Amino acid sequence: MGMKILVLAYAVSPTRGSEYSIAWNYIVEMAKDNSMVVLYGASGSHMGDVKELETWLISNKVLNVRFVSVLPNRLTSALNFFNKKGILPYTFYFAFHNWQRQVLEVARKMIKKENFDVVHYVVPSGFREPGYLWKLGLPYIWGPFAGISNRPKQLFNSLPFTTRLFFILRNWANYIQFNYNYRLKRALNSTNLLLTGTSETKELIEKRYKISSICLPEHAIVKDGLGAFNYNEGEVFNILWIATIDARKSLNFLLKALSKIKVKNWHLHVLGDGPRKPAMVQLAEKMAISDKISWYGHIPRIEVFALLKLAHLHVITSLGEGTTTVLFEAMANGIPTITLNHCGMKDVVCEKCGVKIALQSEDQIINDISRAISDFIKNPEKINRLSEGLRVCAKSYSWENRRKLFNGFYNLAIENWRKMN
Secondary structure (H helix, E strand, O other), X not given: OOOEEEEEEOEOOOOOOHHHHHHHHHHHHHOOOOEEEEEEOEOXXXXXXXXXXXHHHHHOOOOOEEEEEOOOOHHHHHHOHHHHOOOOHHHHHHHHHHHHHHHHHHHHHHHHHOOOOEEEEEEOOEOOOOOOHHHHOOOEEEEEEEOOOOOOHHHHHHOOHHHHHHHHHHHHHHHHHHHHOHHHXXXXXXXXXXXXXXXXXXXXXXXXXXOOOEEXXXXXXXXXXXXXXXXXXXXXEEEEEEOOOOHHHOHHHHHHHHHOOOOOOEEEEEEEOOOOHHHHHHHHHHOOOHHHEEEEEOOOHHHHHHHHOOOOEEEEOOOOOOOOHHHHHHHHOOOOEEEEOOOOHHHHOOOOOEEEEOOOOHHHHHHHHHHHHHXXXXXXXXXXXXXXXXXXXXXXXXXXXXXXXXXXXXXXXXXXXXXXX
């Protein structure tokens, strides 16, 4: 067995997506070579909801892993009350800050009884809450994380007023937190190896704090090699869009783009739900394309995977992400992606496996997406070539390769720690 690793993964689940799956896939893969103790706070929807994982562990086991739940105390629960009720979501950050203090106390008691080679803060994959485990005096690795980049200002005019105002305030909050948060500065300077989830994040940290990092997407591919598809001219061209239907995800870009396509042998599958769904359904009806769209709502991941196997194209129109999970799920199934050219997608999608759309204006984005999809439908060899290219690209992002990288990162973190002490 390799190293003994103390892992901080706030949210972890064998059945959920997003950050839950980032943590889960990391744990399962790294436990093949190492012994791990995982401190976590949620496997369900809210802090302290750990029943899902505890129930799963009754009849299942992950070798070389011990899960330790850190349940919110009275103060943490009180701070999270309004968030849990859905009234003031951002009060979660006050609760999460206090929960991180609880984690530090649990970890300090733990290292008095057990020896650990490395401490790794895995999720959440954002920079706003750096936690406190860098205070333990052990080799410390943080990331991959992102979330520093601002939303693209050139697209604000296309947003509803309330969303536009929210993004403006978010950009200001991001600027202040990133540049003037003293605890963030201390955490960054105390980290022995920093992993950044996007090249934008890497560049911003190097520019502001003069700290180098290794750029690595927070997600990876659990299983690849399922093979490429072969689309033939005249067949129904199945397009997949998977996300929460809110203003940030900008489904309206894709709907408007599809309304401009003259050939009509396409079908859009929208997987997800959210506050903007009624408006998007209405927009589709207004543009006379509603008969070519299936709205699935929020469905189990097993059903998502089944639809992925039927798709020819995956589209991401989000105005802000780290590197979305579904990008890698599409890659694993040989499905090319059209994405806006920013965030983590900019680093992962290349000309061999997808199309990146510039961010100049709403009209430009809509026209470019429309032209790209129309070109694929008329020239099947182009989409088939990208699907074939994913055979190579997917291997670069497999969890098997990621495990080898992380094992090397841990050795590097220990080496850096020794130099600093």
